[in-house]
Structure formats: structure tokens, C-alpha cells
Amino acid sequence: xxxxxxxxxGLVQPGGSLxxxxxxxxxxxxxSAMNWVRQAPGKGLEWVSGINAGGNSAYYADSVKGRxxxxxxxSKNTLYLQINNLRAEDTAVYYCAKSLTQRVRGxxxxxxxxxxxxxxx
Amino acid sequence: QSALTQPASVSGFPGQPITISCxxxxxxxxxxxxxxxxxxxxxxxxxxxxxxVSNRPSGVSNRFSGSKSANTASLTISGLQAEDEAxxxxxxxxxxxxxxxxxxxxxTVL
Numbered sequence: 001x002x003x004x005x006x007x008x009x010g011l012v013q014p015g016g017s018l019x020x021x022x023x024x025x026x027x028x029x030x031x032s033a034m035n036w037v038r039q040a041p042g043k044g045l046e047w048v049s050g051i052n053a054g055g056n057s058a059y060y061a062d063s064v065k066g067r068x069x070x071x072x073x074x075s076k077n078t079l080y081l082q083i084n085n086l087r088a089e090d091t092a093v094y095y096c097a098k099s100l101t102q103r104v105r106g107x108x109x110x111x112x113x114x115x116x117x118x119x120x121x
Numbered sequence: 122q123s124a125l126t127q128p129a130s131v132s133g134f135p136g137q138p139i140t141i142s143c144x145x146x147x148x149x150x151x152x153x154x155x156x157x158x159x160x161x162x163x164x165x166x167x168x169x170x171x172x173x174v175s176n177r178p179s180g181v182s183n184r185f186s187g188s189k190s191a192n193t194a195s196l197t198i199s200g201l202q203a204e205d206e207a208x209x210x211x212x213x214x215x216x217x218x219x220x221x222x223x224x225x226x227x228x229t230v231l
């Protein structure tokens with residue numbers, strides 16, 4: 001059974017940084033594209049970043065480009081999202097999601113439970 | 122990367138069919154067959170219902186179907202049931218090698 005378990009969220013001041021983790025089990029991380037999707041309180045889904053299987057190519061939404069960095073550790077079967085220079089509008093639940101495909105194309109067939117990031121002074 | 126356009130809400134009676142539209146551009150919905158649909162209950166993670174325009178993952182009811190014409194994709198639910206009441210989101214791959222979601226549609230079963 002595929003499972004994704006996010007961690008690393010919390011309360012951070014504007015301008016601060018966090019590293020989110022997503023521990024994967026039931027499949028091999030390097031065989032699937034992986035993604036981060038966020039949802040601000042009471043709002044819709046926003047795709048944030050994706051990485052192709054094998055980790056050779058990463059992609060970002062314009063709203064986070066240059067501040068967020070996605071990576072994977074195949075030895076730990078864990079996906080990461082480094083988020084820097086946080087802004088109030090980054091406040092959201094961050095979901096880790098596995099793609100059906102090896103390249104970032106959408107089709108997110110498994111999701112974690114999410115981790116809440118709150119940016120506030 | 123503008124969000125895809127979905128109606129804010131749709132409603133229907135049990136047993137009736139409903140359709141939710143998702144409009145993009147030739148750079149996303151119209152340019153690729155990588156449209157997906159997700160169901161989300163409040164406080165829960167989304168669930169993939171349709172991928173690559175019209176494919177259903179294993180375990181998803183065949184009451185759910187997807188289609189696409191030009192820059193607009195559609196999700197149809199036949200024979201509405203009370204359990205279908207949820208928020209629905211479309212998404213598409215884009216020419217920028219990113220993914221974009223729609224704003225979401227709240228489905229109410231009357």
C-alpha cells in the first residue's frame with residue numbers, strides 16, 4: 001500500500017525558512033514523478049512544484065520560483081521541499097503527491113495527509 | 122499560469138446527471154491530453170477521479186466520466202448520490218512543463 005507522510009510544517013515568521021519532508025512507503029520514490037500541492041485556508045488547490053522520476057528535472061509555479069526547492073533522497077525514499085523567504089500568502093496545508101507517470105504531468109494518484117505551514121509574526 | 126476556470130458551484134437531485142466544466146487555453150487543456158479531476162471532502166486530501174481526460178483509476182465508480190473539446194474539459198457524474206457532495210478540481214499539464222488547477226467547484230446534492 002502506498003503511503004505518504006508529510007512533516008516539517010509549523011509557525012514561522014515572514015522571511016523565515018522551513019524544510020518539509022514526505023516519507024514514502026509502498027513504492028520506490030525514484031520510479032515516479034513527485035509533487036507538492038498547497039491549499040490555503042478555505043481556498044482551492046495550487047500546484048507548487050514537481051520533480052521527474054530520477055530527480056533530473058524540477059519544475060515550479062511562478063509564485064514560488066526562486067524561493068522553493070524540491071529534491072528527493074532515494075536512500076531514504078523521502079521527498080523534500082525547502083521553502084525560503086516565506087510570505088504570509090504561503091500559509092497553507094502542503095500536500096505531497098505521487099504522479100501516475102514518471103514525468104510531471106499531473107495525474108496525482110496518491111496524496112499525503114498534509115502539513116500546515118503558517119507564516120505570521 | 123492562470124488557474125483554469127470552473128463554475129463555483131453546481132447542484133442536482135439524486136439520480137440526475139451533472140456536468141462540471143473546466144476551461145483553459147491552447148497552452149494547457151487544449152494542448153495536451155493531461156487533464157485530471159479530483160474529489161475533495163472538507164478537511165481531507167484530494168482523491169484522483171479521472172486522469173488523461175477520460176481514464177478512471179481502479180476503484181473509482183463508473184458513474185464518473187471525463188471528456189474534452191478544444192480548450193474545455195468536462196467531468197460528468199451520472200446518477201448523483203449523496204456521497205458525491207464534495208468539492209471537485211480539474212488540473213492540466215501546461216506548455217511551461219507545470220501543472221495548473223482550476224478554482225474548484227462545490228457540488229451540492231439537493
